Amino acid sequence: MNTLAAVMQLLVAAAFVSIPLVRHRFGPVAKAAAEAELRRQNVRPGVLEENKLRFDASGHETAAPVAVAAVMTAIAALNLAGADLAQPLTWIFSSLVVLMNGVIVYSNLTAVTSVETAFRRKGDPELTRVEVKPFLQAAEDAFPRWVRAQTYLRNTVVFGGSAVALLAVSLA
Structure with missing residues (x-):
C-alpha cells in the first residue's frame, strides 16, 4: 500500500510541475493575445507590464507548484x-494539496470577478476600463x-491521486 x-x-508531483511548464511554454503567446485584446478595447497594452501582470511562469507561479512537487516527491520516497x-x-500534505487544488479550481471558476476586483484595487484608471471577460478569453x-484537457486531467490526478494516497496509507 x-x-x-x-x-x-x-503523479500529483508531476501534475503540479505541469502548471509552470505549460505557462512557460505558452505564456508569451497568451500575453500577446491579451495585449491584442487590450488594443481592441483601446487600452494601452503596456499597462500590463506597468502593473506587473504576467501570463508566464515567473515568481510564485513556478515556486509554489515546484515546492508542492518537491514535498510530494520527498513523501513518496518516505x-x-x-x-x-x-x-x-501523507495525511497532512495530501490533505493540504486537495485544499490548495480546490482553491486553484475556485480561482479559475471565478477568474473574471477576481481579476475585475484586482484591477480596481490596483488603482490604475486604465485597468478599470478593461473588459475582463474578453481579455481573459483572448x-x-x-x-x-489540449491545455484544457490537460487541466481537467491534472485536477483529476491531484484530487484522485491524493485521495488514493490517503486511503493507501490508511490501509497500510
Whole structure:
C-alpha cells in the first residue's frame, strides 16, 4: 500500500510541475493575445507590464507548484522506504494539496470577478476600463486546445491521486 501511495504522490508531483511548464511554454503567446485584446478595447497594452501582470511562469507561479512537487516527491520516497513518518506526512500534505487544488479550481471558476476586483484595487484608471471577460478569453484561447484537457486531467490526478494516497496509507 505504501508503494501505491508513493506512485500517487509522484503523479500529483508531476501534475503540479505541469502548471509552470505549460505557462512557460505558452505564456508569451497568451500575453500577446491579451495585449491584442487590450488594443481592441483601446487600452494601452503596456499597462500590463506597468502593473506587473504576467501570463508566464515567473515568481510564485513556478515556486509554489515546484515546492508542492518537491514535498510530494520527498513523501513518496518516505513511503517507498517504509518510514514511519510517511503516514502522518501523507495525511497532512495530501490533505493540504486537495485544499490548495480546490482553491486553484475556485480561482479559475471565478477568474473574471477576481481579476475585475484586482484591477480596481490596483488603482490604475486604465485597468478599470478593461473588459475582463474578453481579455481573459483572448489569453485562454491562445493556449492550445489540449491545455484544457490537460487541466481537467491534472485536477483529476491531484484530487484522485491524493485521495488514493490517503486511503493507501490508511490501509497500510
